[in-house]
Amino acid sequence: MSENYEPNIVAFLCNWCSYAGADLAGTSRVHYPANIQVIRVMCSGRVNPLYVMNALQQGADGVLISGCHPGDCHYMEGNFYARRRMGMLKDLMEFVGVDPKRFHMSWVSASEGHKWKEVVEKTVEEAREAGPFEGFRRRQIDW
Amino acid sequence: MDLEQLRKTAAEVVVREDVKYLIGWKQGSYGYRVAPVFVEDASGAAELLFSPLCTANLATYLTLVEKTPLPRGQEADKRKVALLVKGCDSRAVTQLIVEHGINRDQVIVVGCPCPGVVDTEKLAEKYPEQGKPAEVEWNGENFVLLCDDKETELPRDQFLAEKCRLCRHPNPVISDITVGEPVEPWTLADDNGVEEIEGKNLEERQAYWEEQFSKCIRCYSCRNVCPLCYCQDCILDRLNPTWVNRAVNFSENTAFNIARAFHLAGRCIECGECERVCPANIPLGKLNRKMAREVRDKYGFEPGVDPEAEPFQASFKPDDPEDFIL
Numbered sequence: 001m002s003e004n005y006e007p008n009i010v011a012f013l014c015n016w017c018s019y020a021g022a023d024l025a026g027t028s029r030v031h032y033p034a035n036i037q038v039i040r041v042m043c044s045g046r047v048n049p050l051y052v053m054n055a056l057q058q059g060a061d062g063v064l065i066s067g068c069h070p071g072d073c074h075y076m077e078g079n080f081y082a083r084r085r086m087g088m089l090k091d092l093m094e095f096v097g098v099d100p101k102r103f104h105m106s107w108v109s110a111s112e113g114h115k116w117k118e119v120v121e122k123t124v125e126e127a128r129e130a131g132p133f134e135g136f137r138r139r140q141i142d143w
Numbered sequence: 144m145d146l147e148q149l150r151k152t153a154a155e156v157v158v159r160e161d162v163k164y165l166i167g168w169k170q171g172s173y174g175y176r177v178a179p180v181f182v183e184d185a186s187g188a189a190e191l192l193f194s195p196l197c198t199a200n201l202a203t204y205l206t207l208v209e210k211t212p213l214p215r216g217q218e219a220d221k222r223k224v225a226l227l228v229k230g231c232d233s234r235a236v237t238q239l240i241v242e243h244g245i246n247r248d249q250v251i252v253v254g255c256p257c258p259g260v261v262d263t264e265k266l267a268e269k270y271p272e273q274g275k276p277a278e279v280e281w282n283g284e285n286f287v288l289l290c291d292d293k294e295t296e297l298p299r300d301q302f303l304a305e306k307c308r309l310c311r312h313p314n315p316v317i318s319d320i321t322v323g324e325p326v327e328p329w330t331l332a333d334d335n336g337v338e339e340i341e342g343k344n345l346e347e348r349q350a351y352w353e354e355q356f357s358k359c360i361r362c363y364s365c366r367n368v369c370p371l372c373y374c375q376d377c378i379l380d381r382l383n384p385t386w387v388n389r390a391v392n393f394s395e396n397t398a399f400n401i402a403r404a405f406h407l408a409g410r411c412i413e414c415g416e417c418e419r420v421c422p423a424n425i426p427l428g429k430l431n432r433k434m435a436r437e438v439r440d441k442y443g444f445e446p447g448v449d450p451e452a453e454p455f456q457a458s459f460k461p462d463d464p465e466d467f468i469l
Contacts, residue, residue, distance in 0.1 A: 080459035091437045097349030106469035136397035
């Protein structure tokens, strides 16, 4: 691992809570690591497990999924489905040898700008520990 | 298993007016092969077979039927399909009912309690296949191979298929007609292959699966044979968006295998068909069993047991485990 390695994190944020929470962190001038690439989705339940796979294949070193707190989902129950799905995906990925430090899920509400900062810091720190993801990343082919 | 009774029952079912055909097994053309057969009249029932060689899960054929658009003025054939099932196959039927893949009133389940089937690969290794069909029968605890007018005793612990060593439901979970006596469930083997991998650290696991997944030739046999992989528009075939590239390399193979295992999480009924048909001998059963175990231990759900259940991935409990959430 090189000295100045910076992990690449792809974050899927739900439109109603976590995205607004991250926005609040921005407007309240909270500083957090800049390793996060945010993708806004309408609900954490909309995140297909294949998004996670694709992110890792295409060069992400870690993935973060964030949604509303259980019971606060804009669509009533989307985050419950996401929780069940992602819990299993995490087990499966760990089983095939992907470091569980690369995959995180969190509940961040629209008023939790500071929690968002903590979540990002934790995610980046753990991804940094895990190092660059070489597992099943798509290799560039030299033709 | 009384074959006469099976054939008689099948003939009675097939002649019913509301039955389209019965799907069963028949003797294959050579060696230890057993072929599926679609019986449409009473005379066809005479070639039906139920023996330790009947490994195939016939529930696959329920959803394989092509649904072509009907010409104007024609009525769809609404007759029922009858199906011979072992314990594991009946779980596939149950799971299909749970998912509304088939309607309960569209299928007649003819249950055959199953004392376990043989692993034909192991059998062919010890006793090579010949040009003519051979028979295997149950004989108390063990199997017996009938070939060239000779009877060879096959010890159960040596030839029993992997899926049967771990089988918890040898008797059909649902059946309209049961042929034969229920069998006593046996004690399970304790080595399901999952703990072995969980004992490794991450690098070793990665190395193990890299070796396995690199063998994959992406023939999609595992998907095609699976009774629960029946999406008309499979994400693996879709080009826009391309979820999994078609290139055969470790990266795409892993994505494919994880996607396949994930799509079967909470649905796989462990009939072992994917592993049996895999030309590269990838231990797909370990992935499936791992997911089945997580689903059972963490969420208290077992697929294909209760036809009234909610589909696992399309339901939730407010108190699902969330220890992994930051």
